[in-house]
Amino acid sequence: MLMPIGECLQTTSSRKRICAIGQRENRYVRDVNHQVTKALVERYPKGTLFVVEDLTGVRQATEKVHVKNRYVSVSWAFYQFRQFLEYKAQLYGHKVIVVSPKYTSQTCPKCGHVDKRNRNKKTHTFTCVNCSYQSNDDRIGAMNLYRKGIEYISDTVTVKV
Ligand SMILES: [Zn+2]
Numbered sequence: 001m002l003m004p005i006g007e008c009l010q011t012t013s014s015r016k017r018i019c020a021i022g023q024r025e026n027r028y029v030r031d032v033n034h035q036v037t038k039a040l041v042e043r044y045p046k047g048t049l050f051v052v053e054d055l056t057g058v059r060q061a062t063e064k065v066h067v068k069n070r071y072v073s074v075s076w077a078f079y080q081f082r083q084f085l086e087y088k089a090q091l092y093g094h095k096v097i098v099v100s101p102k103y104t105s106q107t108c109p110k111c112g113h114v115d116k117r118n119r120n121k122k123t124h125t126f127t128c129v130n131c132s133y134q135s136n137d138d139r140i141g142a143m144n145l146y147r148k149g150i151e152y153i154s155d156t157v158t159v160k161v
Contacts, residue, residue, distance in 0.1 A: 029077045037084040046093040051149040052082050053101035053141075099148045108133055109143040 040050070055078050086096045105126070107114045113130035119137050120127070126140040127133070135143075 030080065033077065033081045033084050037081065037088050040085065041088040041092040041094060044094065048089075048094045049149050049153065050085060050089060050094060050096045051145045051152070052085065052096060052098055053104060053145065054098045055079070055101060097149070097152055099145065099152075104144040104148075105137055105141045107140075107144050109140060109147065 055075055082096070082098065089096045103114050105119050106116055108118060108126075108128035108131060110133040111128060111131040113128055115129050117129050118126055119140070121137070124137050126135050126137045
């Protein structure tokens with residue numbers, strides 16, 4: 001559980017204990033984010049394009065499902081990841097673009113069919129109701145982000161010509 005700093009100003013001892021754990025986890029996530037983004041920018045050649053989803057809206061979208069803290073923390077941690085990646089990418093001559101997460105896990109990368117039923121969140125599987133293409137749902141998301149990156153590059157090239 002990740003906690004905003006303001007939450008730790010509570011006075012009860014149990015609350016303080018929870019906050020201490022939360023702050024330790026915050027440091028852990030921060031450290032992991034630093035290590036992963038460092039590895040990414042060092043691993044790929046100069047001029048690499050990184051495509052990340054804009055998950056800042058996820059908090060609002062998921063509060064409705066009553067697992068608020070979990071989703072807020074995901075949003076918070078990923079936003080930090082993105083900030084670290086953007087900062088480091090600039091130092092290494094890479095580029096980061098942020099795209100809408102809309103339909104990335106519902107779109108079939110093979111036939112382009114968009115359907116909520118394509119994805120089964122419980123089993124983490126994706127099965128296209130149109131063409132039956134199957135894969136892991138996170139892999140599908142990554143494939144769709146890759147495509148958005150290719151589209152971005154194509155558009156950029158077209159603009160330059
Ligand atoms: Zn399909």
